[in-house]
Amino acid sequence: MIEWIISILLLIGGCFILVxxxxxxxxxxxxxxxxxxxxxxxxxxxxxxxxxxxFFSTTQAGLSAKEILISLxxxxxxxxxxxxxxxxxxxxxxxxxxxxxxxxxxxxxx
Amino acid sequence: xxxxxILIVFAMIGVSLLLNIWRLLVGPSIPDRILxxxxxxxxxxxxxxxxxxxxxxxxxxxxxxxxxxxxxVSTVAVCKYLLRGDIIE
Amino acid sequence: MRLEAKFKWLPTPYMSLLLFIVWLLLNNSVSTGHILLxxxxxxxxxxxxxxxxxxxxxxxxxxxxxxxxxxxxxxIITANIQVAILILGPNKKLTPGFVKVPLDLxxxxxxxxxxxTVSLTPGTVSAEVYPWQESLEEGEIPEQRFLLIHVLNxxxxxxxxxxxxxxxxxxxxxxxxx
Numbered sequence: 242m243i244e245w246i247i248s249i250l251l252l253i254g255g256c257f258i259l260v261x262x263x264x265x266x267x268x269x270x271x272x273x274x275x276x277x278x279x280x281x282x283x284x285x286x287x288x289x290x291x292x293x294x295x296f297f298s299t300t301q302a303g304l305s306a307k308e309i310l311i312s313l314x315x316x317x318x319x320x321x322x323x324x325x326x327x328x329x330x331x332x333x334x335x336x337x338x339x340x341x342x343x344x345x346x347x348x349x350x351x
Numbered sequence: 352x353x354x355x356x357i358l359i360v361f362a363m364i365g366v367s368l369l370l371n372i373w374r375l376l377v378g379p380s381i382p383d384r385i386l387x388x389x390x391x392x393x394x395x396x397x398x399x400x401x402x403x404x405x406x407x408x409x410x411x412x413x414x415x416x417x418x419x420x421x422x423x424v425s426t427v428a429v430c431k432y433l434l435r436g437d438i439i440e
Numbered sequence: 441m442r443l444e445a446k447f448k449w450l451p452t453p454y455m456s457l458l459l460f461i462v463w464l465l466l467n468n469s470v471s472t473g474h475i476l477l478x479x480x481x482x483x484x485x486x487x488x489x490x491x492x493x494x495x496x497x498x499x500x501x502x503x504x505x506x507x508x509x510x511x512x513x514x515x516i517i518t519a520n521i522q523v524a525i526l527i528l529g530p531n532k533k534l535t536p537g538f539v540k541v542p543l544d545l546x547x548x549x550x551x552x553x554x555x556x557t558v559s560l561t562p563g564t565v566s567a568e569v570y571p572w573q574e575s576l577e578e579g580e581i582p583e584q585r586f587l588l589i590h591v592l593n594x595x596x597x598x599x600x601x602x603x604x605x606x607x608x609x610x611x612x613x614x615x616x617x618x
Contacts, residue, residue, distance in 0.1 A: 248352060257524065260527055262394070263527060265390055280519070289360075304468075305468060306468070308400075310462065310465050310466065314419050316560070318423040321556070325434075333382065333433065335382060341537055342594055343597075347588065
């Protein structure tokens with residue numbers, strides 16, 4: 242039973258990580274590429290680490306909850322690194338694809 | 352059954368790492384490459400955790416935590432350099 | 441909004457709690473020695489680092505904060521499935537866009553939390569807070585701030601702004617009382 246839970250969590254995690262990387266390759270411009278890794282990969286890691294937590298809690302003596310730490314850390318840092326990357330992209334005036342709406346909402350740097 | 356699933360997930364993460372390397376090499380801009388590196392370190396954490404699971408040891412946890420911390424700091428540092436370390440400022 | 445904590449010896453109660461839990465998780469044990477050490481660290485570290493920090497608004501409604509956290513976690517999961525479908529679908533269907541959301545919040549800390557939740561939830565990444573931090577005087581707080589977000593698939597701009605304001609910003613306003 243527990244083996245099933247671990248397997249399903251692992252597969253969900255692997256799928257989300259793969260989707261994030263596919264988004265990284267498939268999307269046409271930088272701003273759209275950013276969506277895959279910040280969201281899908283983070284959730285994939287959370288699911289995979291939950292699987293690891295269940296696995297180590299059942300195979301080894303005692304409860305093992307320290308995998309939560311990595312999930313927590315990634316959940317906290319993913320938006321910040323995404324923010325830093327999109328800020329540097331706007332600073333470098335990277336082109337977004339033509340059908341992007343509301344491009345005039347971007348203000349110039351000081 | 353778990354061994355097979357771990358192998359499948361290994362393959363999935365391997366493919367994602369290859370896709371990341373492709374984006375890292377192709378670019379075309381520097382923020383794209385930073386994004387590829389950022390995704391790569393997260394995927395390598397997944398790989399390390401999976402390796403620990405397949406060996407049945409929790410020893411690799413500390414290595415994964417260290418990579419998570421250093422990866423975040425290095426992403427922010429490189430972005431900060433791009434933002435403020437330009438020649439034309 | 442309140443900046444100062446109730447007790448002088450416990451300047452940031454929630455950070456102390458977090459430090460306590462993180463120490464126990466890192467050592468993966470709940471033995472008496474570790475609990476004692478965690479308690480000492482949870483009191484000493486905030487006391488030692490508090491003088492370096494800029495004063496931030498404190499959480500005044502912990503119950504609501506917890507409910508909001510659960511809502512955000514649920515939204516992260518559902519939004520991720522939507523984003524995964526969008527990513528795997530054809531590129532031509534997607535119409536990305538930049539949207540400027542007017543904010544009622546004025547302080548840095550609540551805005552940071554809002555920007556992070558927006559980044560993690562519904563197909564959006566927060567890009568910038570206007571007016572530029574660099575263009576402000578030291579310690580100056582502008583009256584009206586805007587959050588620039590990039591949307592993966594922009595269909596209805598008004599509805600998106602309304603969702604962000606009602607679902608994520610209103611609870612934050614309540615939690616920090618500002």
